[in-house]
Amino acid sequence: MKFGKRAIALLGTVVMLAPLAACGGSGSDSGASSGGKTEVLVWAWDSTLSRTVAGFEKENPDITVKITNAGTNKDEYTALNNAMSAGKGAPDIAQIEYYALPEYVIRENVQNISDLGASGYKDFYTPGTWSSVNINGGVYGLPLDSGPMAFFYNKEVFDKAGVTQIPTTWDEFYEAAKKIRATGSYITSDSGDAGFFDSMTWQAGATPFSTSNDGKEVSINLTSDSGVKKWTDFWQKMINEDLIDTKTAGWTDDWNKGLNDGSIASLLTGAWMPYNLLSGAPDGSGKWRVAQMPTWEQGGTENSENGGSSLAIIKSDDEAKVKAAYKFLEYATHNAAGIKERVDGGAFPADNDTLASEDFLSMTSLKDADGKDNEYFGGQEFNKELAKAAANVITGYKFLPFEVYARGVFADDVGGAFTDKSITLQEGIAAWQKNLKSYAESQGYTVK
Structure with a gap:
């Protein structure tokens, strides 16, 4: 996936345990547009998703799909x-990142699509992405793309x-x-990124x-894990x-400059990075x-995810809308033609096929902005490494039901x-844990 800035922020001040009113699409009772067709409204920032609409509408002439970019992250x-x-005013379908999906499930805002057919898709998707949409025994979205961690490095x-x-x-x-470092460059950069921290501790086996399944109790154990x-x-x-x-700082002009001139010599990041390197560091x-990612023991294969998102159906009582939304969900994330359209546009796939x-x-090449082939990775069949990385993701890592808040603080x-070395990482993590426990309690959770 061609992610932009991995921006993180507070979801709002809503009490997380209280389910919000469910509302899909335009709010009409019939779920039909003026032309007699069912209209499915999708909120997504992924630029490749729009490529699937024409093929879907050709196969489903009774459904129209409108994709709106309501903002990133x-x-x-x-x-x-x-x-x-x-x-x-809510859409029928929303793009929701894997780390953010659990809180929408806990708040009962997204549809359990197990009974619509999704329960049988386990073997279709990579272990990491399938695990991310399976929450409390239900399936609450289908994987749109994935971000297995990989080691991108400047060979020169x-x-x-x-x-x-x-x-x-x-x-x-x-x-x-x-x-x-002796040559004047750094092997990589990190100015304090919560998503990176999650990915790296995940790879180290942290949990x-x-x-709890009822969403009332959370366990936060950073300092002794x-x-x-x-x-x-x-x-x-x-x-x-x-x-x-x-x-x-990542995703700034200075960061791109460092990648471009070699002063930042490698990145530990998601498999969606190739096109970002091509556009941000063209001289590379x-x-x-x-x-593959370095591991803790010689011969290890353990890996984690960094980024990636699902498409989820916003909970609604309008069965016609839900069924129409699911048809598009399937086409964009499970249908071979829909997936190919997105992958050809630069998305990194979540499906095993x-x-x-x-x-x-x-x-061996990427398409640049002019549509020309660019062998950015020196003729390497780079997807072979990225596919291997996807297969090695450890399953079982759990995000908080208020992960967006957690990353925001x-x-x-x-x-x-990182900034002034005024504290150690251990001290910072302890402060973060205290903050998260306090926030969880203020939102009505029982904290272990």
């Missing part, structure tokens, strides 16, 4: 919450530093970081959060020795490569460990 969630609170900078064997463990990553400690101890060492760039064309297809695996509590 926090902006859409804020608009969605406002519409739900008002009881009108690595070669210059004498790092000719790509790190496969975090110990090797540390040694490579020292060599690269700091859980929520062994996986969290493993990652924060390692990353603190990297910070202490000035081996990562903590000053350059031919220099960059893709590898595409990830195993020869056309996908043999790709991460920098407030942990940012000092």
